[in-house]
Amino acid sequence: MSDATAFRPVTEDDTPIRDFLLGKTPEENRDQLEQRLLTDPDFSEWVSAIEEELIEDYTAGLLSRNERHRFEDRFLVTEERRRRVRFSAALAQVKVPVAAARRSYPWLQLAAAAVLALSLGATSWMAYSTRQTLDELEIAENRIADLEQAQRTLVEDYRQRLAEAEDKASVALKAAEASAPRYGSGPLPMVVATLFPGALRDPGTDVPSLRLSGALLAEFRLELAEDSDPNYSASVHDASGTELFRASGLRTETLRDHILVSLQVPAQRIPPGDYSIRLWGMANGELTELDRYYVRILTR
Amino acid sequence: MPKPKAFRPPDYEALLDWLSVDPVEARRKFERIRGDLVRILASRGCPVPEDLADEAIERVARNVPTIAPTYVGDPALYFHAVVRNVHREYVRGRKLGPLENEPRAAAETDEAAEMNSRCLDRCLITLSEAERSLILDYYSRDRSDKIAMRKRMALRLGGGLNALRLRAYRIRERLFKCVTRCLEAMPV
Numbered sequence: 001m002s003d004a005t006a007f008r009p010v011t012e013d014d015t016p017i018r019d020f021l022l023g024k025t026p027e028e029n030r031d032q033l034e035q036r037l038l039t040d041p042d043f044s045e046w047v048s049a050i051e052e053e054l055i056e057d058y059t060a061g062l063l064s065r066n067e068r069h070r071f072e073d074r075f076l077v078t079e080e081r082r083r084r085v086r087f088s089a090a091l092a093q094v095k096v097p098v099a100a101a102r103r104s105y106p107w108l109q110l111a112a113a114a115v116l117a118l119s120l121g122a123t124s125w126m127a128y129s130t131r132q133t134l135d136e137l138e139i140a141e142n143r144i145a146d147l148e149q150a151q152r153t154l155v156e157d158y159r160q161r162l163a164e165a166e167d168k169a170s171v172a173l174k175a176a177e178a179s180a181p182r183y184g185s186g187p188l189p190m191v192v193a194t195l196f197p198g199a200l201r202d203p204g205t206d207v208p209s210l211r212l213s214g215a216l217l218a219e220f221r222l223e224l225a226e227d228s229d230p231n232y233s234a235s236v237h238d239a240s241g242t243e244l245f246r247a248s249g250l251r252t253e254t255l256r257d258h259i260l261v262s263l264q265v266p267a268q269r270i271p272p273g274d275y276s277i278r279l280w281g282m283a284n285g286e287l288t289e290l291d292r293y294y295v296r297i298l299t300r
Numbered sequence: 301m302p303k304p305k306a307f308r309p310p311d312y313e314a315l316l317d318w319l320s321v322d323p324v325e326a327r328r329k330f331e332r333i334r335g336d337l338v339r340i341l342a343s344r345g346c347p348v349p350e351d352l353a354d355e356a357i358e359r360v361a362r363n364v365p366t367i368a369p370t371y372v373g374d375p376a377l378y379f380h381a382v383v384r385n386v387h388r389e390y391v392r393g394r395k396l397g398p399l400e401n402e403p404r405a406a407a408e409t410d411e412a413a414e415m416n417s418r419c420l421d422r423c424l425i426t427l428s429e430a431e432r433s434l435i436l437d438y439y440s441r442d443r444s445d446k447i448a449m450r451k452r453m454a455l456r457l458g459g460g461l462n463a464l465r466l467r468a469y470r471i472r473e474r475l476f477k478c479v480t481r482c483l484e485a486m487p488v
Contacts, residue, residue, distance in 0.1 A: 023343045030344075031380075037336045038376035044336055049469035051339075056439065077342050078350050086413070087476050090420050091439050 017050045022067060023074040052084070059089040061217040061264040065253075089216065093268075190217040191267075194260070195277065197223065197291035207274065211298045212267045222279050222293055224259040227252045229281035232290075234263045239274045272299045310361035318368045318375055333357075333376055337383050344387055352390055356383040419482035423475050431471050438468040 019025050020033055036043050057063050058071050076082055193210050212218055222234065233248035250261050261279060277293040319333075320326040334353055341349035359382050371378065424432055437453060454464040 020343050021339070023345050025343065034340045035377060035380055037340065038333060038380050039374045041332060044332055045469075046466070047339065048335075048473070049466055052469055052472060053465070074342060074345055077347050078338060080350075081342075083480065084476065086416055087420070087479055088439075090413075090417050091435075091472070091475070094420065094424070094436060094440070 014050050014053075017047050018054060021047070021051055021054055021075060022070040024070065052088070055081075055084050055088045056092070059085060059092060059216070061266050065262055190219055190264075191215040192219045192221065193295065194221040194223060194258075195293040195295060197225070197279075198294055207294045207296045209296045209298050212270070215267050218265050218267055218270060218297075220263045220265065220277055220293070220295065221255075221260040222263060222277065222291070224252060224261060224279070224291065227259050228290075231282075232261050233280045233287075234261065235278045235280070236263075236265055236270065237276045237278065241276075244275075245269045270297050272297050310358045311365055312361050314364045314368065315357075315361040318364050318371075329376075333379055337379060340380075340383060341387060346387060346390065352386050353383065356386045359386065415483060415486055416479065419479045419486070420475070422482055423478035426478060427471065427475070435468060435471045435475065438464075439472070 016025070016029070016033065025033060037047060038044075054063075054071070054075070058068065063071060076085065191210060191212050193208060195208060210218065220234075230251075231248070232250040232252070233246065234250060235243050236245040237243050245265050247263055247265075250263060252259050252261050254260070263277065274294070274296050277295065278289050279291045279293070280287050281290045282288070316323065316326040316330060319329045334357060337353035337356055338349045341352050346352055356379060360379055367378070424436075427435065434453070434457075438450065450464065451461060454461040457464060457467070459467075
């Protein structure tokens with residue numbers, strides 16, 4: 001395994017590996033790639049790293065629709081991989097302030113001391129047990145008793161501190177959950193809504209409503225009158241017009257004669273409130289707003 | 301009438317010896333090969349990649365006493381040949397009828413998600429300060445300028461972006477294993 005600090009890229013381009021993981025490798029390249037995977041440990045580790053990035057992109061809602069379907073059909077086929085997705089979602093939602101992340105953990109030091117005391121006790125016992133005289137054995141036993149007592153005190157102290165820390169964490173967790181739902185299980189839930197352009201509509205009336213209870217992603221399918229651009233971008237704005245999220249490189253798809261552009265937005269970006277979604281395209285070489293859509297996110 | 305083949309039980313010890321004379325290295329190689337076989341099968345669209353990978357390994361283990369003395373080259377390539385056969389047979393068999401016991405994602409409870417988060421919190425504190433800081437900065441979804449932030453991290457740590465990616469992956473992998481152990485140790 002190579003040293004990360006002296007790393008030379010195993011591949012210049014990640015695309016063939018991502019394609020492989022999503023089952024898109026052409027048949028003629030498949031054997032070669034599979035054999036390299038099995039025989040080159042550095043390559044294998046690099047594939048593992050890209051696999052984790054793919055999982056990260058999935059949980060962040062950054063995969064295209066096609067990639068997401070492939071990911072769910074071809075990739076999420078083992079319990080371990082599903083656990084990795086849950087792990088990735090949980091890791092991405094850990095919010096640790098820098099100060100807290102860098103603080104020291106005194107109870108860990110206590111735990112280390114307890115472990116040291118334990119191992120010292122064991123070592124002492126082993127050393128003295130080999131001695132022949134009863135006097136020496138008695139001294140050893142006394143020492144062990146002392147160490148065991150010290151160890152019990154330390155472990156008790158450690159447990160108390162751990163319980164306190166867990167209580168605090170539990171309170172913090174509940175507070176965090178109240179403001180943003182934690183996602184951590186199963187196939188990622190997603191809420192889908194089809195929106196129609198309404199640039200002239202009063203956002204206060206007749207706005208389509210959506211409830212995101214437990215969803216990680218909201219997919220907005222924005223209907224278009226005509227498909228005029230190869231690529232679109234879309235931005236999500238709150239009621240004051242502040243941009244909260246933007247995605248580019250979006251493409252249209254046709255569903256039962258409707259031309260749609262799909263925009264996936266992480267649910268945590270859109271707490272309950274009124275939003276406008278602006279669809280952008282290129283006109284005369286300039287980025288131009290094509291349509292505007294309104295949606296109301298309801299309380300979970 | 302052809303004589304039926306005698307049953308040969310899989311010999312995993314011989315298999316490990318074949319992979320390496322060093323038992324620790326052999327174990328490490330074995331686990332890597334198994335993981336890669338699962339990847340290969342999943343990439344080929346197999347819905348039960350772990351089962352088929354184990355089937356391939358069992359076949360290799362059964363054949364090791366016969367082939368190892370004369371085999372030339374990397375044993376991993378032999379695994380590849382076997383897994384291709386196992387997959388081909390599986391695909392042929394599937395055409396005859398639907399496969400039973402294909403896995404489906406089990407429904408998860410909030411409790412499971414909570415346990416996952418608790419374990420993650422516990423495991424994060426087992427990392428060194430530098431590692432914890434790196435992993436949280438690297439994977440935090442709070443940051444909208446993730447790409448720029450990772451480039452800055454790579455500059456600060458040296459070695460380039462790919463080295464950083466690998467470094468983050470290695471820490472993340474340790475963290476994942478810690479969380480897995482923690483979840484296994486939790487009372488059901």
